[in-house]
Amino acid sequence: MTDTTHQPYDQPYDPAADPTADTLTLPPVAPHYGDGQPDGGPLAGLETRDVSAWFGSHKVLERVSLAMPAGDVTALIGPSGCGKSTYLRILNRMHEMIRGAQLSGEVLLDGDDVYRPGRRPAEVRRRIGMVFQRPNPFPAMSIQDNVSSGLKLAGIKVSKDEREHLVETSLRRAGLWDEVSSRLHTPGGALSGGQQQRLCIARSLAVSPDILLMDEPCSALDPTSTRRVEETIAELRGRLTIVIVTHNMQQAQRVSQTCAFFLATHDTPGRIVEAGPTEQVFENPRDQRTSDYVNGRFG
DSSP: OOGGGOEEOSSOOOGGGOTTTTTOOOSOOOOOOSSSOTTSOOOOOEEEEEEEEEETTEEEEEEEEEEEOTTSEEEEEOOTTSSHHHHHHHHTTOGGGSTTEEEEEEEEETTEETTSTTOOHHHHHHHEEEEOSSOOOOTTSBHHHHHHHHHHHTTOOOOHHHHHHHHHHHHHHTTOHHHHGGGTTSBGGGSOHHHHHHHHHHHHHTTOOSEEEEESTTTTSOHHHHHHHHHHHHHHBTTBEEEEEOSOHHHHHHHOSEEEEEEEETTEEEEEEEEEEHHHHHHSOSSHHHHHHHTTSOO
């Protein structure tokens, strides 16, 4: 799709204004706890083709094409303001929640465009979960209810036993079970910052997403908490596809298998300068700008 054919969304999606947002009934979702999809099929991959984005008349992304391999961790790196977080929000249809936002191009989840007419944003966001920069648990809600809250929002009905099993499994996968198993009924807001972030990861995992997006998940955490979140990412690799935005070059090298370097200037929108295996991007980049950035010479 060319830039001249982009169109604004018919109406920005606003969960608060959507009477079905909390009661949406989706096709039954079979919880899964190992590798692959519930039916034992292959993991889902994600790809964008010629994605451009605007806020009003301001263009923020220019024809971004990127394949995010199934089961791997893809790191998005680049200076602040180059469109990484905007790109991440585009992947699960959060971009359209901003009034005046526009988009062209395709976002393909297993080859199916998540923006095709008739596809519900809530269904897309169940399959493509999001963990934000700052932990956002429901502070007065218990740890257990925080984890299971996503089930209600996604319209997933489970028995009490299934719910308890999902809570435990999700907390284990997020690396938090051993720390909170004896206090599941205490408020999530009483946890430390790093624990709250892993609680948010567990909440996302409870609805069995195919993709997990992470927007600088460790930027507000201390080194010990950062290590625990990185360990969680390593544990999740191979079970689902992860895309992470990070400004920490060492973190990108530690956790990812694929890396994409974004760059924008004062008069050009963000675009990918270089993408490929993480080892190549950091140790043998093809573009001098990539070399300069990963070696700390700008940005």
